[in-house]
Each structure stands twice: as structure tokens, then as C-alpha cells.
Amino acid sequence: MTSRAVSFWLHSQDLTFQSESALPPQADVVVIGGGITGICTAYWLSQLGIRPVVLERGHLSCGATGRNGGHCVFGANQSFKASVEDIGLEETLAVWDFTEQSSQLLQEVTHRHSIDCDLRFNRLVAFAMTPAQAQAIQDNCDVMRSHGLEATYWTQAEVYQQTQCSAFLAAGVKPHHGQLWPAQLVVGLAKAAQHQAHIHTQVEVQAVTRQGKDLHITTNQGQIQTQAVVYATNALAYHLLPNLKEVIIPVRGQVVATAPTAPLFDFDWLLNDGYEYAIQRQDGRIIFGGMRWKSPTKEVGIEDDTTLNPSVSEGLKAFLRDTFTPLRDIAIEYEWTGIMGFTADENPIVGELPNRPGEYISAGYTGHGMALAIAAGKAIAERITGSAQTPIPKAFRPERFGLG
Numbered sequence: 001m002t003s004r005a006v007s008f009w010l011h012s013q014d015l016t017f018q019s020e021s022a023l024p025p026q027a028d029v030v031v032i033g034g035g036i037t038g039i040c041t042a043y044w045l046s047q048l049g050i051r052p053v054v055l056e057r058g059h060l061s062c063g064a065t066g067r068n069g070g071h072c073v074f075g076a077n078q079s080f081k082a083s084v085e086d087i088g089l090e091e092t093l094a095v096w097d098f099t100e101q102s103s104q105l106l107q108e109v110t111h112r113h114s115i116d117c118d119l120r121f122n123r124l125v126a127f128a129m130t131p132a133q134a135q136a137i138q139d140n141c142d143v144m145r146s147h148g149l150e151a152t153y154w155t156q157a158e159v160y161q162q163t164q165c166s167a168f169l170a171a172g173v174k175p176h177h178g179q180l181w182p183a184q185l186v187v188g189l190a191k192a193a194q195h196q197a198h199i200h201t202q203v204e205v206q207a208v209t210r211q212g213k214d215l216h217i218t219t220n221q222g223q224i225q226t227q228a229v230v231y232a233t234n235a236l237a238y239h240l241l242p243n244l245k246e247v248i249i250p251v252r253g254q255v256v257a258t259a260p261t262a263p264l265f266d267f268d269w270l271l272n273d274g275y276e277y278a279i280q281r282q283d284g285r286i287i288f289g290g291m292r293w294k295s296p297t298k299e300v301g302i303e304d305d306t307t308l309n310p311s312v313s314e315g316l317k318a319f320l321r322d323t324f325t326p327l328r329d330i331a332i333e334y335e336w337t338g339i340m341g342f343t344a345d346e347n348p349i350v351g352e353l354p355n356r357p358g359e360y361i362s363a364g365y366t367g368h369g370m371a372l373a374i375a376a377g378k379a380i381a382e383r384i385t386g387s388a389q390t391p392i393p394k395a396f397r398p399e400r401f402g403l404g
């Protein structure tokens, strides 16, 4: 392992956030985690007139939210076709609707609170690196179109025309995709929620214990009593909920940010079955992540986001250099790692935990939390306040893993 990982998304001075000081002895709701899930949930709770207490062990966005690839992937984590095969058409469409709702909510809240998080929308192009991937992309486009969804298949010649790159055998194009600066969104929403929410950083939750309906939250700075808790701790959920150990698996991802450069493509891209992912920001930087398959463990089970894997690092840099002529001499200005939470079926876990009234979770986004967390936070907040409106797809329910 090499030097300390410094995320591009966390370098900005604008991320300064003033934490509350003393913990209150009681709270309407305690939200554990100050990433996109925790802060979105606190934001929606505060919109519903509740005064949540957020407890974050580090600083806001210090977890995956400040260390990701900056994509908002609308639709299921799996391909549309794979999702239909696994959970059926109706549920797949429910998942797609949920992410489309997130897209709407992102636009509404950033507009309402003037949050400048570089949110913009683009096409997403998924490139095939092997004949099997090309076939899978073509099949997926066919299935999507047969259900009235927009999807375009590019042959190798069409890909070359678009990219001047011969490494790609085919591609699938989705019309709706987003990119954003996740940590800027989080700090903007945290400030918007502060009229109601008490947000504490550097407070680590050590245990949640139950006495009847009361939940006691033990932290490194004292105890809080509440009747509702939200676990927004993503890959680390099992630290407080040991029965999630085999359910949400930590997987480390690695990302580089180049120096600003001339526009390469006018779309965001995925490669190699989604293992690699890239956006080019408006400032010209390319944010490129993936290559964890260069590690014998595929970085599964790793929770350390302070170091880099040199093999993954070399893979990321070599790919950019060797695949795209204009990037032959591109400088890499930032490189970092972050911890994703993977589930076996690639869907997140969103809702009240079985047999644990008042304990809610939204986690396990399997590398795709940006297009899920804002609607998930709203759905959880509505359930806590008894004002349920946002349907949670059945495919996200905690019960499916028999967590009782």
C-alpha cells in the first residue's frame, strides 16, 4: 500500500461546517452517519417538522460520499435485463421509478436551497471490452426497448466514430444520467436542515440498546435516549448491527482525478461491465475509478480508506494513458480510496428493520448511492413521521435477507 489517499471531492474550503457542541440527553430521532444518506434523512425529517440529531464519527462526507466517482446512475444497479430476470418487470420498473424520483428531488432541493454541487445531466455510454460484454449490451438494449425505454446500441464502427478509440467493441447509450460534487450537496443540505436538525461531527456511536420502546444511543461523548434511530452507516452497518455482517459487505474502490483537460467526450462512461467508470467535469477534470480486479481480493472486505493499492493505481493510470491518445501525458492530481457497501442482489436495504420497531436503515447501495439516497432518506423520514408517500420498492426491503 502507498501514500495517503486524498479525495478531490474533499479538498474544497467551501465544505466547512460548524458542528453543534454538547449532545442533548434526548432526541426525536437519532441519525447515525453524516454521509449523503444521513444528511438527506435529516433534511427530510426537518422538512416534516422533526428535530433529528445526527451523529457522525468523523466530518461530513468523510465516508464513501466524499470518496466516490461522482456519477448519478438512474435505473437499477444491475442491467435492466438482469434485473427483470431476477425480480420481475414490475419491481424493476419500481426501482427505476425510485431513482427517477431521486433525480427530480435532486433538482428540486438544489434549486430550492441554491446548492451549487455541479449537478448536471448527460448521456451514459457503457462500453464493451469483450465480445460477451458486447452481446450482453445488445441484449439489454433490446429488452429495454421492448418495454418502451430508450436505449441505443452502438456497433464497433459507431463507437470508433464517436471516440476515435479502437479498444471498445460496442456500447449501449442511456439518455439520462447525472454527475455531481457529492460533498457539496451534503454540506448544502446540512445547512438547509440546520434550522431543525442538530448535526454533531466527531461523535462516534458505540452501541444502540433497547429498553422497551426506548433506544439508548451510547457515544464517545455521552448517551442519548430516543424512540427512533436511522442507521446511515453504509458499509460499516455491521459494526452496530452484527447480523448484517454477511449482508452488507465492505468493498474498497479507488479513483483518480486528472488535471483539467480539453473535452474528451460529451457523455459520461462506464466500461467493462461497470467495473470502470468515468465522468469529465465541467472544469475539464476526468474522474476515473475502478480496476479493483487488479487486486487478488478485488478489494472485498477492506475497510481502510487511508491507503492506496499500487496495482489498482497503476491499472487506472495505464488505462487512461494507453487507451486515449489525448491523455497520453495527462497528470494525475488526486487519487483516493473509499469503502462501498455491497449486497448479494445489488439492491440497497431501505426501511424499518424486522422485529426492531423504531430502527431504520438505508445502506448497501452497491456502489450507486447517489441516485438512491435522496429518495431513500425521504422514504425513511416519512415512515418515521407516519406520513408515508414515497413507495419503497419491495426489492429494497430488509426482510428479504431474513434479518429478524
Ligand SMILES: Cc1cc2nc3c(=O)[nH]c(=O)nc-3n(C[C@H](O)[C@H](O)[C@H](O)COP(=O)(O)OP(=O)(O)OC[C@H]3O[C@@H](n4cnc5c(N)ncnc54)[C@H](O)[C@@H]3O)c2cc1C
Pocket (backbone or CB within 6 Å): 032, 033, 034, 035, 036, 037, 038, 055, 056, 057, 058, 059, 060, 061, 062, 063, 064, 065, 066, 067, 068, 069, 070, 071, 072, 073, 203, 204, 205, 206, 232, 233, 234, 235, 236, 239, 240, 252, 253, 254, 255, 277, 289, 337, 338, 339, 340, 362, 363, 365, 366, 367, 368, 369, 370, 371, 373
Ligand atoms: C470509490 C467509490 C466510488 C463510488 N462511485 C459512485 C458513483 O460514481 N456513483 C454513485 O452513485 N455511488 C458511488 N459510490 C457509492 C456511494 O459513494 C455510496 O453509495 C454513498 O456515498 C453512500 O452514502 P452513505 O451516506 O450511505 O454512506 P457513507 O458516505 O459511507 O457515510 C456513512 C457515514 O457513517 C459514519 N459512521 C459509520 N459508523 C459510525 C458510527 N458508529 N458512529 C458515527 N458515525 C458513523 C461514517 O464516518 C460515514 O461518514 C462509490 C463509492 C466509492 C467508495
